[in-house]
Amino acid sequence: MNVTYFDKRCQSAARPGDLTHRLRFVIVAAGETTRGEQSDPTRGDERTTRTGEHGAADPGPLDRAERRQLDVVRRFGTTGSLILAVGAIGAGAAPVSNPVAGVRLLGVPVRMPTVAMACAWLGMMMLVMAWLWLGKLCWPRRARTATVTQLVRTLVMWSLPLAVAPPLFSTDMYGYLAQSEVAARGFDPYVLGSAAALGVDHPFTSNVPNIWRDTPSPYGPLFLMFGQLISRIVGDDVVFGVLVWRVVMLLGLGLAIWAVPRLARRCGVHPTAAMWLGILNPVVLFHVVSGMHNEALMAGIMLAAIEFGLRKPGVVGLIVTGVLLTIAGAIKPPGFVALGFFGIAVVLRRGGRFRDLFAVAAQLLAVFLATMAVITLASGWGLGWIETFDVPNRVKTFMAPLTALGMTGGGISTVLGLGNHTDAMLAITKVIGYLLTAGVCLRMLWLSFRGRLEPLAGLGITLGVLAVAVPVLWPWYLVWSVIPLALATNDNRFRITAMVVSAAVSLLVPPTGAGYVLRAYQIPLAVTAALIAFAVVVLLVRRKVPWPTPARDRVLPATS
Structure with a gap:
């Protein structure tokens, strides 16, 4: 029986009628069937992956032929990552004063931007293709699948070149440096932008896009408090600052790597499937490892906190988890949403009664208010961070x-002669x-x-709607929802949709993280060259890789 957030001790504390009704929904939602119901073998969420606990046998390890395929996929992706890293030198989001521009060999991509851009696009395509091939070996309900250890090693191979290369896809990390320096100098980052506080000639400000130089910080107070410490370490060194921030983001990703397979087990999803879709996703590689967005810290702390809280069901565990989830939200506000869904998981463990709901809600609310009060007082910036949540929407x-x-x-109203009402429409x-x-x-x-939905699945759906419904949408917002959903559902329809969307979004953002002012002619040349080279390398390995076609592998049988 798959009862994710219940245990036997909690079952005895619940009212028998309510618990039976609720357990029925939990079981059906997790993919098992109750008496009198017929299962549909075409659905991807019919069975889960742990013998005894989740109702199906564990898949076996890859056979010899599949291990050879895995080796080819790993090397193909690593080669793509290396090519992308080379392209990043000349076509990435490098500092304005590129430190390798004058170096003889290393600076060649800087002097050949079209070639560098072609390399970047080729590397992106190769990594996305390698990820799709890898998915064939990680799909839920296969008779044989890759292990978590094999996937972690693959992630390391694909990430290392990007971790030492210049940033790609975004210049946000320069904003982190500038806003942290504003705070380190004693200014209020929720009042002054980097241009006003540091001056336009400061090396940090000069790397911030013009649209963000005069805006206050949109990030949580704890993120900027931590940034103050980094600013005192790196001084005005842009390159050193980028490397330090990258280490911090990789630590956040490490927390997610630790938590995802464990949470997936709790939700009846095989850890390999969750790791492939949630962690090895090219959106994570491009926008967390390379782009260095603080989604890494928020998601890592959030997921690790939830796993800790589910391991420690007592009052102390609830308080510590509440503090950690508040910290995640104090880094980036979407993390606050996890408090509610973790609270529901705790309520279900306690029996799922309304009095449990009110008690847990009151406890988590008290922890949230106390933690944010401490953070706000320690920062010295007051409640200004609340007013700047709307900054990205500019x-x-x-x-x-x-x-x-x-x-x-607004455009239609202008064409019809009714006046320009764009601002009113946007409001x-x-x-x-x-x-x-909110709804x-x-x-x-x-x-x-x-009991009709896994709390982590509810968290993923909510964060996905939040990402799409807010006034501004960036590709890395996909990280908010794809990781919780990847570890909370076996549904094939979701996985196929997420796979297609992730692959498309990964190729949507140009490697420079900015527009191609006065050099738009480079785009068709670079993309054409990259497509030709990509077709050639795919042809070379086409018989050695597992193509993501409909699976014909033996499906794992259900166990009683």
């Missing part, structure tokens, strides 16, 4: 569906987005409380 992008709707409506769509997110969050909390 960028209007058609990638955000509701923003695109508002801008389209309306922003409110709609927040209301939609979905409450619905997911209720379904989780009633």
Whole structure:
């Protein structure tokens, strides 16, 4: 029987009628069937992956032929990562004063930007393709699958070149450096931008895009407090600062690597499948390892805290987990959402009664308020961080569906001669987005409380809606939802959709992380060269890799 958040001690404490009803929904949601119901063998969530505990036998290790395929996939992806790292020197989000520009051999990509861009696109395509091939060896319910250890080694091979290369896909890390330096100098980062506090000639400010130089920080107070420490270590050295921040982000990713397989086991998902979709995802490689977004810290602390809290079901575990989840939100606000869904998991463990719900909610609310009070007082910046949550929304992008709707409506009103009402339309769509997110969050909390949905799946759905409904959408926001959902569901429809979306989003952002002002002619040349080279290398290995076609492997039988 798959009862993810219950144990026998908690079962005895619950009311028999309510518990039986709730367990039935938990079992059905996890993929098993109750008496009188027929299972559909075509669905990906019918069975889970642990003998006895989750109702199906563990898959065996890869056979000899599959291990050879895994070796080819690893090397193909590592080669792509190395090529991408070389391209990053000339086509990445390098500092304005590129330190390798004058170096004879290492500086060649800087002097050949079109070739560097072609290398970057080729490396991106190779990594995405290698990830898709790897998915064939990690798909749920296979008779044989790769192990978590094999995937961790693969992740290390693919990540190392990107970890030592210049940043790619975004210049946000320079904003981290600049805003942290503002705080380190005693200014309020929620009042002054880097240009006003540091000056436009400061090496950190000069690397921040113009649109962000005069804006206050959009990040949580704890993130900037930690940034103060880094600023005191690195001084004004941009390269050293980037490397230190990258180490910090990799530590956050390490927490996620530790937590994901353990949480996946709790949810009845095989750890290998969760690791492949959630951690080895090219969005993570490109925008966490290379792009260095602070989603790594938020997600790592959030997932590790939830796993810790589920291991320590007592009051102390609840308090410590509440503090850690508040810390995750104090780094980036979406982390606060996890408090509610972790609370539901604790409620279900205690018996799933309404009095348990109110008690846990009161305890977590008290922990949240106390922790944020300490952080706010320690920072010395007051509550200014609340007012700056809307700072990222100053960028209007058609990638955000509701923003695109508002801008389209404003454009239509202008064409029809009704005046330019774009700002009014955007204000309306922003409110709609927040209301939609709140409604979905409450619905997911209720379904989780009633036992119809895994709390972690509810967390992933809520964060996914939040990412899409906010006024601005960036590709790395996909990390918010894809990791919780990857470890909480075996549904094939979700996995196929997430696989396609992740592959497409990974190739959506240009490697420079900025526009191609005065050099748009380079794009078709670089992409064409990359596509030709990609076709050649794929042809060379086409018979040695596992193509992601519909599986014909033996499906694991259910066990009683």
